[in-house]
Amino acid sequence: MSEVSQVSCPECGAEQSSGAPFCGRCGYRMRPADTVREGMTPVRRASAGAAEGTSRGVTPSDTSSSGLWAAEEGRTVMEGMRAISVREGLRGDEASLEEGDQARARARDGELRRWSGQVGGVVWASAAVCCVALAWMSWVYLQRAAVMEGAQQVAERGEPGRVEVEAGPYLRGLSEQAQSFMMLSCHRLERDEPERCEQEELLAGEYPQRTVELKAYAIDRLEVSVGAYQRCVDEGACAAIDYEGCEVWTPRGLQVSLRVPRVLKEEWRAVVCVTREEARAYCGWAGGALPTHDQWERAARGVDGGVYPWGDHWESESANWGERDVVGGPVAGALDGYVWTAPVGSYEGGASPAGVWDMAGNVAEWVEGEDPLLGAVRGGSWVSNPFELRSTARVERKATARRTDVGFRCAYGG
Incomplete structure (x- = not known):
């Protein structure tokens, strides 16, 4: 072949x-001149001498730097691009690899954080x-323990045990001294409604005091409990309690928007929400009857006519009452230990x-x-003030x- 043709x-060194x-x-795009290998001088047309040298096995050092052997190391640079040395190319590759590794590491870190967040959420x-669950089980345990304790206390006090009351006289109503004290207390508690303290209305049936003879009889030691009444219901002798139709009264009065709370339905609480006829039915099933006024009062105050079951002076820890201070402000649950009713037989001092x-x-x-x-x-309730x-x-x-x-509660005989 001629030198001109x-x-x-520049890419592979083959003659074309x-x-x-x-x-x-x-398949490299050919260009007559100025296309260079990395870091090398431009490739020139091969001379016949160079071709002969190649065919004879002459080494690259025997040729000029402008000959074919100038294209021995490195990569071809695309047209118009700067020549890149081998070392720079290696650094570029390492940088590319490092950037890729860093991107993959960041992706892995993000995935780990997301996974950790999900795992952390599940753990929390x-x-x-x-x-x-632990709090609920603790509450259930404490509730059961309280019920068992209440059951043990009631069993020790003999519910539905009865107290025998001897025949004989007792003092019914208030003495003059007690009557004066009650009127004074009423005016102190009912400052906004003094008309409620009219003696004829306030103390009807309580004044004057008189002596009444009674026959011997028995009376329940404790108030009838929810559990005792339910046994009567289970035997078909009593009507089920209509809690839906029951009025909710508190120390603040009638609460029309409230339903009967669950606590009032516990087995060892005093039964509530029963009519007089339903109470009669229970007492008949138990072998007795509702007590008369005199039977109830004699059992409550003895023969000497005390103002309260425990004596003539008020004791806030001896009853479950509607806690109020001297100006009538409610302090519910602060003194007697119960916001609503108490389990039957809770106040030994009373x-x-x-x-x-x-x-x-x-x-x-x-x-x-x-x-x-x-x-x-009779007797007032957990919503009553001491005067009542x-x-x-x-x-x-x-x-x-x-x-x-x-x-x-029920009475028997008499």
């Missing part, structure tokens, strides 16, 4: 026709569920001389009466009333 491919647009060996959620419990406070108690529409309750817990107090209620502050 042959050129060397000067008119060929691409190298026949590697599981911990919260465990805490709630027992009467006859040994009957809870004759003041906790629940007001139905007594027998002849009026089919109008009944009466006097043993002589008589409060009229509709015989069909269902209230969260009214329950009962």
